[in-house]
Amino acid sequence: MNPPSEPRRREWPIAAGLILLALVPVLAGAVRMGDLASGAPATAANARFVEMPLPIVLHILGALVYSLVGAFQFLPSLRRRRTAWHRFAGRYLLVPAGLVVAASGLWMTAFYDTPAIDDGAVAISRYGIGALMLAFIVLGVAAIARRDFFAHGAWMTRAYALAMGAGTQVLTSVPPFLVFGEPDALMRLVQMDAGWILNALVAEWVIARRRAATRRRTPATVIA
Numbered sequence: 001m002n003p004p005s006e007p008r009r010r011e012w013p014i015a016a017g018l019i020l021l022a023l024v025p026v027l028a029g030a031v032r033m034g035d036l037a038s039g040a041p042a043t044a045a046n047a048r049f050v051e052m053p054l055p056i057v058l059h060i061l062g063a064l065v066y067s068l069v070g071a072f073q074f075l076p077s078l079r080r081r082r083t084a085w086h087r088f089a090g091r092y093l094l095v096p097a098g099l100v101v102a103a104s105g106l107w108m109t110a111f112y113d114t115p116a117i118d119d120g121a122v123a124i125s126r127y128g129i130g131a132l133m134l135a136f137i138v139l140g141v142a143a144i145a146r147r148d149f150f151a152h153g154a155w156m157t158r159a160y161a162l163a164m165g166a167g168t169q170v171l172t173s174v175p176p177f178l179v180f181g182e183p184d185a186l187m188r189l190v191q192m193d194a195g196w197i198l199n200a201l202v203a204e205w206v207i208a209r210r211r212a213a214t215r216r217r218t219p220a221t222v223i224a
């Protein structure tokens with residue numbers, strides 16, 4: 001028989017892995033905030049952030065809360081045993097932060113003078129991802145309002161996976177950069193989209209496993 005603490009101990013790698021994935025973009029955000037707070041002079045690389053700081057500041061603060069606090073919502077024991085915390089964090093921290101991350105991402109895509117390589121196809125992907133993330137969070141909130149716990153978890157998992165594309169993109173872009181140097185427009189698009197697509201696939205795999213486990217526990221349950 002397992003000691004009571006064992007399942008919980010085995011869950012911590014989930015949160016640790018998600019936090020590790022978010023680490024590079026979160027640290028990049030801290031550096032950008034330091035740059036803005038110290039009144040660093042505008043250069044070609046940071047002019048858009050200096051001239052219009054509000055969306056990037058909202059984006060970085062939202063991303064910090066969403067990625068770090070969100071990682072703990074995936075621990076089954078914390079979710080089941082600390083339901084008050086799960087609800088509080090979801091309602092007051094994660095839903096607002098998630099909406100802010102997606103909306104500010106869309107805002108910057110629309111109004112920032114981004115590097116030429118990110119205009120065109122990458123911008124179209126960002127519009128798609130931002131819109132899907134907003135929609136998934138709204139669907140997750142609607143599902144919990146009708147007490148459909150399975151659908152709630154599935155939509156929130158999908159939204160989180162898209163946001164965490166920022167972390168996976170570090171893995172899909174840094175190694176090719178080290179080997180091949182600066183990407184061209186097509187490679188940049190492939191690297192960015194690969195981060196989002198990989199995360200979406202992992203999310204669907206996690207959701208399918210959860211669906212199968214729920215069916216095994218309660219075979220009569222109808223789940224979408």
Ligand code: HEM
Nearest residue numbers: 025028029032063067105106108109112114126130163166
């Ligand atoms: C938790 C997830 C996310 C994190 C940690 C994150 C992190 C960051 C950071 C640190 C920056 C500043 C980059 C710099 O200083 O050069 C940034 C910029 C940006 N992010 Fe995110 N982001 C996340 C999710 C998203 C999503 C879902 C979108 C989709 C719309 C998005 C769109 C953008 C855009 C358009 C910019 C501005 C890029 C530029 O002007 O070069 N981000 N993000």
